[in-house]
Amino acid sequence: MALHMLGKDPNSENGQSPTVYYDDVTGNYILQGWKVLDADRLAQMSIPEHETVIEFPARMMQFFPEVSGGSGHVV
Template identity: 80%
Template sequence: MALHKLGQDPDSPEGKSPTVYFDDVTGNYILQGWRVLDPARLAHMDVPEHETVIEFPRRMMQFFPEVNGGGGTHA
């Protein structure tokens, strides 16, 4: 498996998060973001035990190839 870092949040104070990765084996994106822990927000979702919820800023959409003209492949 090879993960390719597509981009990090340009507004991150430490430059560590959030981050968009592309897995070239599965063809899926892996997102690193802020954990959603607010019970009121989580109450509106049906999250299975084996999944988690992260918050991901809109400004990070630029790193998805489908949005930036990359044709759906990793950069």
């Protein structure tokens, strides 16, 4: 499996996070973001034990090729 970093949040302090990756084996995106710990927000979702919830800013949608109109994935 090879993960390709598509982009980091340009407004993130020290460029650490959030980050969008593309998995070229599964064709899925992997998102690194802030843990959602707010009980009120989590209570509004049905989250199975094998899943987790993260949050990332809308400004990062630019890194998804489907949004940016890109034909390929950034390495």
